[in-house]
Amino acid sequence: KNQVEQSPQSLIILEGKNCTLQCNYTVSPFSNLRWYKQDTGRGPVSLTIMTFSENTKSNGRYTATLDADTKQSSLHITASQLSDSASYICVVSSINDYKLSFGAGTTVTVRA
Amino acid sequence: EAQVTQNPRYLITVTGKKLTVTCSQNMNHEYMSWYRQDPGLGLRQIYYSMNVEVTDKGDVPEGYKVSRKEKRNFPLILESPSPNQTSLYFCASSPRDRSGTEAFFGQGTRLTVV
Numbered sequence: 001k002n003q004v005e006q007s008p009q010s011l012i013i014l015e016g017k018n019c020t021l022q023c024n025y026t027v028s029p030f031s032n033l034r035w036y037k038q039d040t041g042r043g044p045v046s047l048t049i050m051t052f053s054e055n056t057k058s059n060g061r062y063t064a065t066l067d068a069d070t071k072q073s074s075l076h077i078t079a080s081q082l083s084d085s086a087s088y089i090c091v092v093s094s095i096n097d098y099k100l101s102f103g104a105g106t107t108v109t110v111r112a
Numbered sequence: 113e114a115q116v117t118q119n120p121r122y123l124i125t126v127t128g129k130k131l132t133v134t135c136s137q138n139m140n141h142e143y144m145s146w147y148r149q150d151p152g153l154g155l156r157q158i159y160y161s162m163n164v165e166v167t168d169k170g171d172v173p174e175g176y177k178v179s180r181k182e183k184r185n186f187p188l189i190l191e192s193p194s195p196n197q198t199s200l201y202f203c204a205s206s207p208r209d210r211s212g213t214e215a216f217f218g219q220g221t222r223l224t225v226v
Contacts (some may be wrong), residue, residue, distance in 0.1 A: 034214060043116075043202055043217035044155075089154065091124070091215075098213065099170070102147075102154035 003027075004092050006103035013080055013110055022105045023073040023090030032093040033074045035064050038087045038105070047075070047088075080110045116140045118203050118218035125193055125225055133188045133221050135203030141216075142208035144186040145170065146178065148199040149220075155202065161186055162208070192224045 004025045013019045025033070032051045036044035048057045048064040050073070051062050061078045077084055090103040116137045125131050137144065143158035147170075157170030161180040175197055177189040186205075190197060200222050206215040 036217075041200075041220065041222070042123040042221050044203075045217070046214040049214050099157060099160070100155075102156075104152065 001061060004090055004101045005064070005102040006088075006090050008105050008106060009104070009111070010095050010107040013108070015080060015082060017080055017108055019077050019080060019108065021075045021077075021088055021090075021108070023092075023103055025071050025073070025090070025092045025101070025103075026066055027071075027084040027092040027094050027101050029095045030068060030071075031093045033064075033066055033073050034093075034100075035062070035073075036089040038089055040086070042109060043094045077108070080108075082110050084108060114216065116203055116205050116216050116218040118201075118221050120154045121219060121221060123221060123223050125223070127194055127225055128192050131190050131193060131223075133187045133190075133201060133203075133223070134220060135188065136184050137186075137203075137205040138184065139205060139207075139216065140182070140183065141205035142183070144180070144203065144205045145175050146176070146186070147202045147204065148172065148197075149202060150199050152209075158188070158201075193223075195225045197223065199223060 007022045019054045034049045035047045038044040047062050050066045066073045087105040087107050089105045093103045117197040119134045142163045146153040146158040149155045156172045161167045203218040204215045
C-alpha cells in the first residue's frame with residue numbers, strides 16, 4: 001500500500017527561526033509531490049508541487065526539496081512568522097491514477 | 113475567483129437522518145473528490161469522480177454516496193448517518209492533467225452526528 005510518512009508530528013519554534021519538515025514516501029510509480037499548508041479548520045492550500053525531475057522549489061520563505069531516488073522530501077521554512085502556525089501536509093500522487101496519498105501532517109506552532 | 117465551495121460549513125444532525133453536503137467548483141475541472149479528516153490521521157479519500165457520470169470508491173466509501181450529474185457539482189450523500197461519520201469533510205477538484213497540477217480544496221464541512 002502506498003504510504004506517506006511525515007516527521008516530526010509537531011514542533012514549536014520561536015518567531016524568526018528556521019525549521020525543516022520531513023516527508024518519506026513509498027508511492028510508486030511516482031508522479032509528483034506536493035506540500036500543502038492547512039490552517040486550523042480550513043482547507044489545505046498548495047505551497048509547492050514538484051515532479052520527478054525537480055530537486056528544489058521555492059515559494060517565498062518556503063523551500064521544498066525532493067530526492068526521488070531515496071523517496072524523501074523536505075520543507076524548509078525560513079525566518080518563521082506567527083502566520084506560519086499551521087499543519088503542513090505532504091501529498092504524493094502516482095502516475096497511474098489521480099489518487100493522492102496524504103501524510104498525517106506536521107503541526108507547526110510559531111511563538112513570539 | 114477560482115474556488116471550490118462547500119455547504120454547509122457546519123452541520124449537527126441525528127443518527128439516521130439523511131443529509132447532503134454540496135460541493136461546487138467554477139474552474140471547469142474534470143476531477144473531483146471527497147475526503148474526511150480525523151484527528152491524527154491524514155486526509156482519507158471517500159469517493160472521486162473523473163468526469164460527469166463517472167464515480168469510483170476511494171479508501172473509505174462505506175456509508176457514503178456521491179453523484180456527478182454536472183461537471184461543476186459533486187454532492188456527498190449520507191443516507192443514514194452514524195456517529196462514526198462525525199468528521200471534517202473536504203471536497204477538492206483538479207484538472208484532468210497528469211503533469212502535476214494541484215488540487216484545490218474547499219473550506220471544509222464540520223459534521224457532527226449525535
